[in-house]
Every structure is written in structure tokens, then in C-alpha cells.
Amino acid sequence: MTTTAPPSSTSTSTTDLVAALRAAIAGEVDDSARRRAEYSSDASNYRVVPLVVVYPRDADDVLAVHAISRKTGIPLTMRGGGTSVAGNSIGPGIVLDTSRHMNQILEVDLEAKTARVQPGVILSTLQDRLAPHGLRFGPDPSTSNRATFGGLIGNNACGPHAVAFGKTSDNVVSLDLVDGAGRRVTARADGSDAVPGLPELVSANLSVIRTEFGRFGRQVSGYSLEHLLPENGAHLARFMAGSEGTLATILEATVTLVEVPSALLLGVFAYGDMASAADAVVPMLAHKPQAIEGLDARLVERVAGAQGDQSVPDLPDGAGWLFVEMGADTAEEVEEAMAALAADSGTESYRIVRDPVETARLWAIRADGAGLSGRSSDGAECWPGWEDAAVPPANLGAYLREFDEVMERHGVTGQPFGHFGDGCIHVRLDIPLQHDGAPLRAFMQDAAELVTRHGGSLSGEHGDGRARSELLPMMYSPEAIAVFGQVKALFDPHGLMNPGVMVDPAPLDRDLRRPSAPRTPGVGHAFTHDHGDLTEAVHRCTGVGKCRADSIGE
Structure with missing residues (x-):
């Protein structure tokens, strides 16, 4: 899994690099400490400080930056909204942000x-x-x-x-x-x-x-x-x-x-637990739903605890739920489709929701729970890393049962939810990262063994990035890993594009930002919900970038 070593960049100073970039492109070039700090992290566990941030105005600018990267041997990493949960939008050299100008x-x-x-x-x-x-x-x-x-x-x-x-x-x-x-x-x-x-x-x-x-x-x-x-x-x-x-x-x-289907309808189906809900997914897929999302009592209780019981609309009796959306051309057709799916749902405990206001409130449980999962119910910091595993839907129930056992064995908690129709599970875990990455590495290795045993993937939509690339040999054969390296060599012979990701991966416990942030007692504020620690309070920002959105309420 190797590529040709990049040319040494030690002969090019940051001053020379910045000057070359400014002379070559029409867009902005920023090597200020503030800007480099802003682009050193994303929504992942990692922090890598770049040399410079570039905002290209057009394709010619991008081509020019590529040429300078190749000439100097300085790596190049692309960045858009900075919402990566796997650490694949941060890098040590030039970070190229297309969101400012190339947005037409x-x-x-x-x-x-x-x-x-x-x-x-x-x-x-x-x-x-x-x-x-x-x-x-x-x-x-x-x-x-x-x-x-x-x-x-x-x-x-x-x-x-x-x-x-x-x-x-x-x-x-x-x-x-x-x-x-x-x-x-x-x-x-x-x-x-x-x-x-x-x-x-x-x-x-x-x-x-x-x-x-x-x-x-x-x-x-x-x-x-x-x-x-x-x-x-x-x-x-x-x-x-x-x-x-x-x-x-x-x-x-x-x-x-x-x-977009003209008529949409939501059904909420209840089961004894999340794994039992997952067992019911495959028969539903034959009805071609628009979405099948899963969650359980842990997430519902987290939302209610943070926002009050009134924030959670009535759910059918159970401890694990599937939110299933059906679509059709007419209201009559979508009712028929939902009735057919309900007959194959494996439960008598369900609600069909026709009120659009209540439908929005129910979907909000899923959306708000995702945001609240950054902290456990007792206020402990929760982290991504194993937030995006996926297995074939037929294996999802068995995977979830064993995943609970892995969490218990490592002494961590989380509130799993996800795209059950596709077998993809999201969860943040209260792995202790205050001192070093050893607990993260131990958990990730056990979780990777579990997901591969169930025929799954380390990532179902977030990518491998710095979080999971090191674990790819647990999922693929040595022959497949060798092909990855050969592909990389064909496209990127000098290994300059987003180094440390997928091929020649960085260790998953390198460049973790939380262990590098020392405890900082609050001055003038108690930070009672963060154990009196300003550093812990700062890390309530997960880096997911919602503050960048033009319309926060969307």
C-alpha cells in the first residue's frame, strides 16, 4: 500500500510557498495563524494544522495550485463545508477551499x-x-x-x-x-x-x-x-x-x-428493542420505501431529558422504532403502499401519521438526537470514530446485539440510530480521550473485527479518512490492499493528494485533538456542566459546521 515518496518540501519555505501561490492565482491565499487554526480541524477527532489556506476563484486557480504542489512537494487537501466526521478534509500542507468562490x-x-x-x-x-x-x-x-x-x-x-x-x-x-x-x-x-x-x-x-x-x-x-x-x-x-x-x-x-413523490406518508413501527426493529427491515424493503430510519429508547430518552417530555410526540409502545416514509403519486396510492408495508412489518404496534406538523416533530427526534449524541446522558464527552459502520440489512439485528456487547466490554455507552434500510448505524461513544488514544484504538479494532465478521463496511457514508483507513486491512485481503496502492500510484504518483488517508494511512490515534487540549479551569464562569473545565466546554462544538449554514432552521 505504498506510493512514490513525495519530493522533499524542506527547500520551500512557507513564505516562498505563499508568494508563489499569490503570484499564480486570482483567489485569496491566507497563512495567518487564525485561518490555519480554523482549518486545522473538522467534525472529526483530529487536528492537523495546514501551512496555508487557498480560496480558488476558478478551475485555472485550482490547476495552478496543483502545479505548485507538484513542484514543491507540498501536499494538497480539498475542503468544502468542513463537515467531515472522519478527518478527511484536513491536511498538513495546502488546504484548498472551493466553497467561497467555486459555488455556481x-x-x-x-x-x-x-x-x-x-x-x-x-x-x-x-x-x-x-x-x-x-x-x-x-x-x-x-x-x-x-x-x-x-x-x-x-x-x-x-x-x-x-x-x-x-x-x-x-x-x-x-x-x-x-x-x-x-x-x-x-x-x-x-x-x-x-x-x-x-x-x-x-x-x-x-x-x-x-x-x-x-x-x-x-x-x-x-x-x-x-x-x-x-x-x-x-x-x-x-x-x-x-x-x-x-x-x-x-x-x-x-x-x-x-x-419528488407528490404524496408522502410516515409510519412509526415499534418493537421490543432496536435489534428487533432491525430484524424487521428486510421484508419492508420489498415495498420500496423512501426511507427507513431506526432509533431506540436511549436516543428518545436523551432528547426528552435535554428538551423535556413535550419534545417527544406519542410513540407506539416499544423500545425500538422504525420511522418509515412511503411515497406515491396520489394520497390514495401512498395509503395503499403504507398498508401493504405495515402488513409485512412484523408488529401490531404502529402509528400512521398524516398530520404534517406531527410528522415534522417526529423526524425532529431523529435530527435532534443526532446533535445531542455529542454528550452522554450523564454529561460525558462522546466522540465519533466508529460512527458510520454498515452491514447488509439482513445482518443488522445480529450486528446490533453484538455491538451492544462490545460497548459493554469496553465500558462505553452511546445512543445508536441510523439508516436501517441500508444497514448503516451512527453512534458517538463516551470513549475517554482526555489523555491518549489507547481506549479509542482498542475499541476500534474490536468493532472492526465485528463489522467485518458480519460482512460489513467500516464506513457506510462518511468515508475512511484518518479515523478508519488504518483498519482497511481488516476488511480487505492483502491483494485488494495492494490494488489500492497501485490505483493511488496511477493517479497520484508523488503521494501528495490528501496524504495519510486510505493509502499509506496515518495511525488512527495520531493527531487526536482532545488529548492535546489540557484542562483549563474556567475564569469568571463555573462551567458546571463541564466539570469546571473550559477545555471541555469548548469541545461541545463538534465541528459539524451548522454555524456556517445560511438558514440554521433548515
Whole structure:
């Protein structure tokens, strides 16, 4: 899993680098201490301080920055909304932020149902543009009002409605790219020959790719090599989705759009526990729901404890719930579809919710719980890292039962929830990170063994980043890991693009920001909810970037 070592950058001072960048591009170049601090972290557990932050105005600027990176041997990391939970939008060299200027919707073709966007376009901006036409981009991650298309494609983002509309990779038509060798490439179907040596690499590894990749819908970890198979159309653009900026930089993207159902209906189905709810998912999938989201009493109690019992609408009796959305052209058709699904739900305890206000309140439990999961019920700090595992939906119930055992064995707690229709589970855990990363490493290794035993993926939509790349050999064979390195060498021969991620990964317990933050007694404030510690209070900010959203209430 090695690439050619990057040229030494010691001969280029930061002053010389900044001067070269300013002379080469029209956009802004900022090496101030404040800006570098702002871009040193994201929504993950990690902190890596860059040398400089660049805001390109156009594709020519991006190409110029790439050329300087190659000339100086200084690494390059792309950043959009900075909402990465895996640490794949931070890096030690040049951080390139396209959200400030390269944020234009270039074209919407209503007849073809496609849109052409720059990488810095925020997803909700495109959704607002499409709404009057009854269209939308299918995937809808929870960060939609600040996540950019560059990040969506880089992570292969999904969200609740991916069960109906697929991952981002399923919705990409073509990409205008520049790779680590400086080649400008149009990635599309039947396009793998745009990168010299790539078709030959695929042909030499057909058996590995066919047996280890594309096994289930949320297998996001690693490079998605299945898209390069001849039977899958050798689709280079779809392959690039989920490559986390380690192979190429997106200059422009053309994506497909989907129709929004005219009638939607929510059903809330109750079970004895979360794992039992997960057991009921597979029969429901035959009815083609728009979304199947799962949660249990731990999350509901967390919301009620923080916001009051009135914040939780009446739920059917149970301790684990599925929120299932059905869609159709008419109200009559959606009622029929929901009734058919309910007959296969495996429970008599359910509610069909027709009031849109109550529907919104119920969905808010899921949304608010995700935010509140940054702290445990007793106020302990909770962290990502193992927040995005996925297994085939048929294995989800068994996985959840054993995952509770892993949490108990490590003495940690969390409030799992997630996209049950796709087998993807989100959870933050109160792993003690105040002193070092040893507890995180121990838990991650056990959890990785569990998820791979259930045929799953380390990541279902957030990517591997710094959090999980080191664990890829637990999920893939040595032959597959070797192919990753060979792919990286073809696209990025000097290893300059987002180093430490996916190929030649950084240790998962390196660059953790919490252990490096010493206890700081409050001055003038008690910080009673943070054990009198200003540092702990500061870390209530999870870095998820909601403060960047134009409309916080969305």
C-alpha cells in the first residue's frame, strides 16, 4: 500500500510557498495563524494544522495550485463545508477551499434531469433551485445546508433517502477532474482509459474486484473498484466518488436528478428493542420505501431529558422504532403502499401519521438526537470514530446485539440510530480521550473485527479518512490492499493528494485533538456542566459546521 515518496518540501519555505501561490492565482491565499487554526480541524477527532489556506476563484486557480504542489512537494487537501466526521478534509500542507468562490450552479437540464455544478455548491442551494420543478438530488445527508458537492462526491454521501435514490456515486454522470499527475480528465462511463494503466490494472485484478467489492449497497470503505468492471460500464466518475480527494480534485460535476413523490406518508413501527426493529427491515424493503430510519429508547430518552417530555410526540409502545416514509403519486396510492408495508412489518404496534406538523416533530427526534449524541446522558464527552459502520440489512439485528456487547466490554455507552434500510448505524461513544488514544484504538479494532465478521463496511457514508483507513486491512485481503496502492500510484504518483488517508494511512490515534487540549479551569464562569473545565466546554462544538449554514432552521 505504498506510493512514490513525495519530493522533499524542506527547500520551500512557507513564505516562498505563499508568494508563489499569490503570484499564480486570482483567489485569496491566507497563512495567518487564525485561518490555519480554523482549518486545522473538522467534525472529526483530529487536528492537523495546514501551512496555508487557498480560496480558488476558478478551475485555472485550482490547476495552478496543483502545479505548485507538484513542484514543491507540498501536499494538497480539498475542503468544502468542513463537515467531515472522519478527518478527511484536513491536511498538513495546502488546504484548498472551493466553497467561497467555486459555488455556481452552471446548468439545470429539466428534460434530461441533470445538473452541472461547481464543487463548492451547497446541496440545499441546488435543492431549493429544483424544488419548484418537483425535482431534487437524491442523496440527502444531514449536513445538506452546508455540505458542498465536492465533499458529497469525495465521501460518497448518502442520507436517509439513499435507500430509494442510491448513494452519490449512483447519481453522478461525469466529473471534470485534475489528478495528482496534473492530467485534466473527464471521468464518465466507459472512461477508465482516460488514466493510463487503469484498464490494465482492472483486467489484472478482476477476480479480487468481483469477489471483494460491491457486495452490498453501503460498502463505502476503500476505493469502489466495482464501478471499473466492464460489466458495470467501466464508470470512472462513479469510481471517483468516495476517493476522498486522494486521487483527483473535482473542478465540475454533472449529476442526475430525481422526481419528488407528490404524496408522502410516515409510519412509526415499534418493537421490543432496536435489534428487533432491525430484524424487521428486510421484508419492508420489498415495498420500496423512501426511507427507513431506526432509533431506540436511549436516543428518545436523551432528547426528552435535554428538551423535556413535550419534545417527544406519542410513540407506539416499544423500545425500538422504525420511522418509515412511503411515497406515491396520489394520497390514495401512498395509503395503499403504507398498508401493504405495515402488513409485512412484523408488529401490531404502529402509528400512521398524516398530520404534517406531527410528522415534522417526529423526524425532529431523529435530527435532534443526532446533535445531542455529542454528550452522554450523564454529561460525558462522546466522540465519533466508529460512527458510520454498515452491514447488509439482513445482518443488522445480529450486528446490533453484538455491538451492544462490545460497548459493554469496553465500558462505553452511546445512543445508536441510523439508516436501517441500508444497514448503516451512527453512534458517538463516551470513549475517554482526555489523555491518549489507547481506549479509542482498542475499541476500534474490536468493532472492526465485528463489522467485518458480519460482512460489513467500516464506513457506510462518511468515508475512511484518518479515523478508519488504518483498519482497511481488516476488511480487505492483502491483494485488494495492494490494488489500492497501485490505483493511488496511477493517479497520484508523488503521494501528495490528501496524504495519510486510505493509502499509506496515518495511525488512527495520531493527531487526536482532545488529548492535546489540557484542562483549563474556567475564569469568571463555573462551567458546571463541564466539570469546571473550559477545555471541555469548548469541545461541545463538534465541528459539524451548522454555524456556517445560511438558514440554521433548515
